[in-house]
Amino acid sequence: MAGARRPGRNFLFVPGPTNVPDRILRAMHVAMEDHRSPDFPKLTLPLFEDLKKIFKTKDGQVVIYPSSGTGAWESALTNTRSPGDKLLAARFGQFSHLWIDLARRHGLEIIVQEEEWGTGASPERIEEALREDKDHAIKGVMVVHNETATGVTSDVAAVRRAIDAAKHPALLYVDGVSSIGSIDFRMDEWGVDLAITGSQKGLMLPAGLGIVCASQKALAAMKDAKCRRAYFEFTDHMKANATGYFPYTPALPLLHGLRESIAILQEEGLDNVFARHRHLAVGARAAVKAWGLKLCAKEPKWHSDTVSAIMVPQGFNGADVIDRAYRRYNLAIGAGLSQMAGKLFRIGHLGDLNELMLLGAIAGAEMAMNDVGIEVELGSGVGAAQAQFRRNAALKETKVAAE
Ligand SMILES: *Cc1c(COP(=O)(O)O)cnc(C)c1O
Numbered sequence: 408m409a410g411a412r413r414p415g416r417n418f419l420f421v422p423g424p425t426n427v428p429d430r431i432l433r434a435m436h437v438a439m440e441d442h443r444s445p446d447f448p449k450l451t452l453p454l455f456e457d458l459k460k461i462f463k464t465k466d467g468q469v470v471i472y473p474s475s476g477t478g479a480w481e482s483a484l485t486n487t488r489s490p491g492d493k494l495l496a497a498r499f500g501q502f503s504h505l506w507i508d509l510a511r512r513h514g515l516e517i518i519v520q521e522e523e524w525g526t527g528a529s530p531e532r533i534e535e536a537l538r539e540d541k542d543h544a545i546k547g548v549m550v551v552h553n554e555t556a557t558g559v560t561s562d563v564a565a566v567r568r569a570i571d572a573a574k575h576p577a578l579l580y581v582d583g584v585s586s587i588g589s590i591d592f593r594m595d596e597w598g599v600d601l602a603i604t605g606s607q608k609g610l611m612l613p614a615g616l617g618i619v620c621a622s623q624k625a626l627a628a629m630k631d632a633k634c635r636r637a638y639f640e641f642t643d644h645m646k647a648n649a650t651g652y653f654p655y656t657p658a659l660p661l662l663h664g665l666r667e668s669i670a671i672l673q674e675e676g677l678d679n680v681f682a683r684h685r686h687l688a689v690g691a692r693a694a695v696k697a698w699g700l701k702l703c704a705k706e707p708k709w710h711s712d713t714v715s716a717i718m719v720p721q722g723f724n725g726a727d728v729i730d731r732a733y734r735r736y737n738l739a740i741g742a743g744l745s746q747m748a749g750k751l752f753r754i755g756h757l758g759d760l761n762e763l764m765l766l767g768a769i770a771g772a773e774m775a776m777n778d779v780g781i782e783v784e785l786g787s788g789v790g791a792a793q794a795q796f797r798r799n800a801a802l803k804e805t806k807v808a809a810e
Contacts, residue, residue, distance in 0.1 A: 418738040420768040422555050422585055422714035424607035424614055425758030427664075431611060434667035435660040442659065448651020450662060455648060457669045461587065461677070462602050462620040464594040470644045471665075472617040473658040476584040476605030479617030480506050481513070482639040483580055483601035487547075487625055489633035490514030494547040495536055495577070497528035497561070500554035501744035506582060510549070513634050518545070524746060525705040527554065527561035530569035537573035546628075547578040547600075553586035556744045558702060558716035558753065559709045560590060567598045578625055584608055588672060589684045589713045589757045600625040609680075609713070611671070611758045612664045671759075681712075686799050687756045687765050688712040693795040694769045694788030698776075703751050713757035714741070717772075718750060723781050725752040731775040738771035762796045 419426055441447070458469045472478050488494070492515050496507050499522040507517050520532050528550045537545060548570060553560045563581055570577060578600040583592050587602065588609030594602050599622065606616035621629075621641070629641060643654040672680055692710065695702055695717050703716035719725045725743050729752050732738040741753030754772065756765055769788045776783050 413737050415737065418736070418764075418768055418771060420754050420756070420765075421739050421741040422608070422753055422755030422757060423605075425609075425611055425755065426760065427611055427613060428667075428671060428759045430671065431664045431667045435613075435664040437660055437663050439659060442653065442657055450666060451648075451651045451653075451657075454662065454665055454669070457673075458618065458620070461669065461672065462594040463592060463596065464602075464620060464622070467594055467602070467620040467622055468626060468645060469618065469620045470641055470648070471657075471662075472619070472639060472644075473615060473656075473661075474617035474639075475607075475614050476582075476603065476617055477505075477509070478639065479584075479603040479605060479619045480509055480582065482617065482619050482636070482641065483603050483621075484510055484515065485513055485632070485634035485636040485639060486641040487578065487601065487621075487628040487632050488513075488515055489631070491516060492546045493518060493544050494549055494580070495520065495533065495545050496549035497522055497533070497551075499524055499527055499559060500551070500556035501747075502555055502582065502584075503549075503551040504745065506549060506551065515634075517549075523705070524557050525559065525703045525709070527559045527709055528566055530562065530565040533566055534569035534573050537570060537575040537577065540575065543576055545575070545577050547580050549580045549582075551582040552592065553583070553590060553711050553713055555585040555711075555714055555753075556716070556747060557704065558711040558714045559704050560586065560711045562708075563599065564593070564597045570598075578628060585711075585713050585757065588677075589680065590711075591681050594620060594622070598622075600628075606661060606665065606668075609757055610665065610668045612661060612668055615658050615661045616665065683760075684712040684757060686796070687760060687762065688715065689799070690762065690765060690792035690795045691715045691754055691756050691769065693791040697787040697791035698773070698783040700783070703747065714753055714755045716741075716743070716747070716751045716753045719752065719776075720781060723779065724749045727779040728752050728772070728775045728781070731778045732771050735778065736771040736774060738768060738775070740768065740772060762792075766792055766796075 587604040606612035607614040743751040
C-alpha cells in the first residue's frame with residue numbers, strides 16, 4: 408500500500424491538528440501583502456478584540472505568536488516570572504509533564520502535585536498547599552485544563568475557588584490548548600491570569616499560532632519578571648499590536664485563517680459549539696461502553712469532550728490498533744504517550760466535526776481492533792453512538808416543538 412494513491416479523505420481523528428474547514432483553507436489562500444501597510448490593521452485589530460470574546464475576557468490582553476502552543480506556554484511563564492520563582496503544578500499526563508519540564512528549563516522551581524493519570528488537578532490539594540504557604544512563596548498555580556494525553560478535563564473554576572479559599576495571591580496559569588473554542592472556558596469568571604492556546608485544535612487552523620491572554624494582574628507581574636525572553640517579549644508585541652502591527656513578520660495566511668475561524672465559531676455560536684462537542688463526546692463514550700472497554704479517565708467528572716483515550720485490553724498494544732487503522736483504513740487516531748504508550752489509543756473529537764464523521768472513526772477503530780485480535784463486536788460501538796446521537800436529535804426536536 409505504501410506510496411499508492413489513497414482515494415477518499417484521510418480520516419483525521421488525532422486530537423490536533425484537527426480538520427481545517429474548506430472555508431478556512433480558502434481564506435488562507437491569499438497573496439502576500441505588506442504587513443506595514445496602512446490597510447493591515449483592518450485585518451489585525453478586530454482579531455485581538457474577537458479573541459477576547461473566545462477567552463471570555465473584558466480586559467485581558469491577547470498576544471498572537473508565530474509559534475505552536477509550546478511557545479505560548481513559554482511566553483506565559485517567562486513574561487511573568489523570574490528564575491527561582493516557585494510555582495505549584497499538577498501533573499497527570501504528558502502535556503502537564505512537558506509544561507513543567509519547560510518551566511524548569513527556565514530556572515523556575517516547580518512544586519509538582521502528582522495525580523494519577525486518568526484523573527486531574529485536585530482543588531483540595533491545591534488549597535492545602537496554598538494554605539501551608541504562609542509567606543506566599545508560591546507565585547503561581549499551573550493547570551492543564553484539558554489533558555489531551557489522557558482525555559481528562561479539570562475543573563478550573565474549582566481551582567480558582569481553592570486559591571481564593573486559601574486567600575493566596577498566586578497567579579493562575581491555564582493551558583487551554585485543547586479546550587478553548589471547544590469546551591466552556593471563562594477567563595474572567597474563573598480568574599485565569601494567563602490563558603494559553605494554539606491554532607491547531609479548537610480553532611481548526613494549521614499549527615503555527617500560539618496565543619496567550621493575560622489578565623491585568625498578570626500584566627502587573629510582568630513589570631519585575633526577570634526570566635530571559637526576546638522573541639516572546641510581551642511588551643514588544645503589545646506596543647506594536649496597539650496600532651495593529653507586529654514586532655516582526657506575522658504569519659499572514661494564518662491570520663486570515665484565524666479571521667475565518669472566528670467567523671465560523673461566531674456563526675455557530677460558542678455555546679452551540681460547546682454543546683456539539685459534548686454531544687459528539689457522549690456518542691464516543693457510548694461506543695467505548697458498548698465495546699466493553701474503559702476510558703483512561705477514571706470517573707465521569709474527568710471526561711473530556713474533545714478527546715477520548717481508550718484503554719486496550721491487557722495483552723494488546725494500542726500502537727498496533729493505530730498502525731492498522733492508518734495503513735488499512737486511512738484513519739489517523741492518536742497514540743498513548745509516555746507511561747500510557749501502548750496502553751491506549753485516542754480518538755480526537757474536536758474542531759470541525761459532525762456525527763457521521765465521528766461514526767466513521769468509530770467504525771474504523773472497531774475494524775482495526777478486530778484486525779489485531781481485540782474482539783469487540785463489529786457495529787456495536789457504531790450502533791451505540793448512533794442510538795445516542797438519535798436520542799439527542801429527538802430531544803432537540805421535542806424542545807423545538809415545545810417552544
Ligand atoms: C497540543 C497541546 C499543546 C501544545 O502543543 P504544540 O504541539 O506545541 O502546539 C499544549 N497543551 C495541550 C494540552 C495540548 O493538547
